[in-house]
Amino acid sequence: MWTTALVLFQFSALARADSSAAVVTPQDCSLECIKEGGRACEYCRVTRDDVKKALGFNTFPVFGSCIPWPCFELLGDDDPNICQHYVQAPNDVKIEFVPETNPESETIVVSWKPSYYGIAFLRGFQVSLQALGGSSTACQLFLFHRNVSLLTSHTEMVYKSDPFPSLSLGSQYAVTVMALPVPEQWEKFYQSKIFSTRSCAEKNGLEQCKHDWYPKHIEVHQKGTVITVTFNLAPPKLGIRNYFSLCYANGMKRYTDITPNSSNNKTHHSYQLNGLQEGTNYTCEIAANEVDAVRKTFNVQVTAIQKEAAPDTPSLAVALPLCLALVAIFGLLLAALTRWRPKLRRNKFDLKPDIFRQYEESGTPKEMVSLPETRLTPPRLLMCYSSNDGPTHVKAVMQLGAFIQQHMATQVFLDLWDSLSVAEEGGMAWHCRQIQESDFVMVVCSPGLKQRPVTPQPDECDEDEEVLGLGSNAYCTEAVIQLIGEEVGRAKARGQNLSKYMSAVFEYSEETDVPAELRLVSHYTLTRDLPLLFSHLHGVELHRPGCYLKIKHITEEGFASVPAGAALQLAIYEAGMTMKAKSQHAVEGAD
CATH class of the missing domain: 3.40.50.11530 (Rossmann fold)
Incomplete structure (x- = not known):
C-alpha cells in the first residue's frame, strides 16, 4: 500500500513538472553559449548587440535582431550542415494581450507550437510583426544551442515571444512565426496570422475615449406638436462642447445644431426637433460635433394631431330658427330630387368615364408604406x-x-x-x-x-x-x-x-x-x-x-x-x- 502511494506521488510530481514546463519563455544568454552548445542556453533571445558582434555591423533598427538567414549567419560557420535540413512551419499561433499602463497603446505576446516534421533539426524561431497598411515593423529572433535535438513530444510545448509593445489601438497587424533553419528552396517554413488590437472603448471604456464616445441614453417625448429629445452628455474631461442631430425621411433631411449649457445640467441635455411632418416616421442620428464621431441612431414617429373644434351651446332663440330653416331646405331638396330622378336615369349612360377616373384619382387616399422595422441592417x-x-x-x-x-x-x-x-x-x-x-x-x-x-x-x-x-x-x-x-x-x-x-x-x-x-x-x-x-x-x-x-x-x-x-x-x-x-x-x- 505504501509502495502504491509512493508511486502515485511520484507520478503526480512528474505531471506537475511537465505542466510547469509546458510553456517556454525566452531567456538571456550569450551568442557564445549558443554556439558552444551549453545546457544553460536552451531557448535564448538574440539581441541587436549579439548580431552586431557576429556580423560586424548594425542591422536596420526596424528589423530588431532579425536577419535574412539567421541560422547560416550565426550558427553555420562552425557546422554548415546543421542549417541544411527542412523544418515545417509552427502550429497553433496565438495572440495574447498583456497589461499595458499606457491607455493609448497595446502590448501583445505571441505563442505557438513547433511542428513534428523536422523537429529534431529545429534551431529556433524568428517572429516578425507588420502593421497592415503602414510601415511599422518589429522582429524578434530566438535560438536553441547548437547541440539540441528535440523529440516529437516537444510538439506539445508552447513557445512564447517577448512582448511587442506600443501597438496602436484599433489597428490591424500581421504576425509571422518562422521556423529555423530556412533552406532556400523550401516554402512551408512560416505561419502567419492577422489580428486586430482592441479599440479605445474596449480597452479603457467608452467614457474614456473621445473618438469612440456617443450618447447611450436617448429619450423622445411628444406633446402636441412639440417633440423633445433628451440625451446624456459626454464627460467634461473629453472636451466635447457641441453636438448635432440629423433626421431624414422620404428624401428630406433636418439638421439641428446643439450647444448645451453645462451650467444648467452637466449630465443630460434636452432639445426640440422642429419642421417634422405629421404622420411620418423619421430615422435620426445624434453625435458629438467632432471629426469621424460615432453616431447613435434612434427613431422618431411623429403622430398626427387631430384638431377638434370646441363645442358651442347655442341658445334656444338661435337654434329654433335654424332648425326650421333646415327642415324647409330638406323639403325643397326632396321635391327637386323626385322631379329630376327620371332625367338622371335617362342621362345615366351619357356620363364620361374620364370624369370618374379623375374623381377616383383625386380622391384616392394616400398611404405611406414603410419598410419592415424588424430589420436593423440593410439586406x-x-x-x-x-x-x-x-x-x-x-x-x-x-x-x-x-x-x-x-x-x-x-x-x-x-x-x-x-x-x-x-x-x-x-x-x-x-x-x-x-x-x-x-x-x-x-x-x-x-x-x-x-x-x-x-x-x-x-x-x-x-x-x-x-x-x-x-x-x-x-x-x-x-x-x-x-x-x-x-x-x-x-x-x-x-x-x-x-x-x-x-x-x-x-x-x-x-x-x-x-x-x-x-x-x-x-x-x-x-x-x-x-x-x-x-x-x-x-x-x-x-x-x-x-x-x-x-x-x-x-x-x-x-x-x-x-x-x-x-x-x-x-x-x-x-x-x-x-x-x-x-x-x-x-x-x-x-x-
Whole structure:
C-alpha cells in the first residue's frame, strides 16, 4: 500500500513538472553559449548587440535582431550542415494581450507550437510583426544551442515571444512565426496570422475615449406638436462642447445644431426637433460635433394631431330658427330630387368615364408604406455574373450594383468591389462564404453564362494572374452557378423557401439565357422590374386596397433621374449595342 502511494506521488510530481514546463519563455544568454552548445542556453533571445558582434555591423533598427538567414549567419560557420535540413512551419499561433499602463497603446505576446516534421533539426524561431497598411515593423529572433535535438513530444510545448509593445489601438497587424533553419528552396517554413488590437472603448471604456464616445441614453417625448429629445452628455474631461442631430425621411433631411449649457445640467441635455411632418416616421442620428464621431441612431414617429373644434351651446332663440330653416331646405331638396330622378336615369349612360377616373384619382387616399422595422441592417445581396460577354456587360453589372446600393437600401457584394479578399481567399472560397452570409443571391444571366472558357485552366480559379481584372470570374462562373443550382434544388426538395435566390436579365438578353438550374427561382427583367426587385428585397407589397407603393427613383420611367440610374441606363445601352454588333458579326461570319 505504501509502495502504491509512493508511486502515485511520484507520478503526480512528474505531471506537475511537465505542466510547469509546458510553456517556454525566452531567456538571456550569450551568442557564445549558443554556439558552444551549453545546457544553460536552451531557448535564448538574440539581441541587436549579439548580431552586431557576429556580423560586424548594425542591422536596420526596424528589423530588431532579425536577419535574412539567421541560422547560416550565426550558427553555420562552425557546422554548415546543421542549417541544411527542412523544418515545417509552427502550429497553433496565438495572440495574447498583456497589461499595458499606457491607455493609448497595446502590448501583445505571441505563442505557438513547433511542428513534428523536422523537429529534431529545429534551431529556433524568428517572429516578425507588420502593421497592415503602414510601415511599422518589429522582429524578434530566438535560438536553441547548437547541440539540441528535440523529440516529437516537444510538439506539445508552447513557445512564447517577448512582448511587442506600443501597438496602436484599433489597428490591424500581421504576425509571422518562422521556423529555423530556412533552406532556400523550401516554402512551408512560416505561419502567419492577422489580428486586430482592441479599440479605445474596449480597452479603457467608452467614457474614456473621445473618438469612440456617443450618447447611450436617448429619450423622445411628444406633446402636441412639440417633440423633445433628451440625451446624456459626454464627460467634461473629453472636451466635447457641441453636438448635432440629423433626421431624414422620404428624401428630406433636418439638421439641428446643439450647444448645451453645462451650467444648467452637466449630465443630460434636452432639445426640440422642429419642421417634422405629421404622420411620418423619421430615422435620426445624434453625435458629438467632432471629426469621424460615432453616431447613435434612434427613431422618431411623429403622430398626427387631430384638431377638434370646441363645442358651442347655442341658445334656444338661435337654434329654433335654424332648425326650421333646415327642415324647409330638406323639403325643397326632396321635391327637386323626385322631379329630376327620371332625367338622371335617362342621362345615366351619357356620363364620361374620364370624369370618374379623375374623381377616383383625386380622391384616392394616400398611404405611406414603410419598410419592415424588424430589420436593423440593410439586406445583403450577392450579385453573380459572367465576364464572358465583355467589359461592357461587366460595366452594366457594376452600375446595377451601385444603383441598388444607393437607391434601394441594400448592401451589395460584388467580386470586383472586393478584389483583395478574392485574391486572398480565392474566387470559389469567396463566393461560397458570400452565399452563406448573404440574405439574397441574384445571378445576372447573359449569353456568356453558358460559355465555357476557351483556354483550360487549373481547378483553382484564384491562382491566375488575372484575378483582379474584368475576367476575374471567367473560370469560376460555371462552378458558382452549379453550386447555387445545388442549393436551390436542395431547398426545393426540402420544401424550403426559395426567396433567397433570384435571376435577372438586362433588356438586351433573353429569358433563354437563364440556366436550367435557376428556372425555379424568381426572375426579373431590368430595368423594367426594378419595383418588383425592391419588393422582393424588402418584403413589402406593391399594391394594397386603396394604395400602391411608388418610389420615384426605382420606377422604369424615373430611375434615370438620379446620377446612378442615368449611368446604369447608359451602361445597359452600350452593352446592348455591343451585343448586337457581336451577333451581327457572328451571322456575317456564318454566311
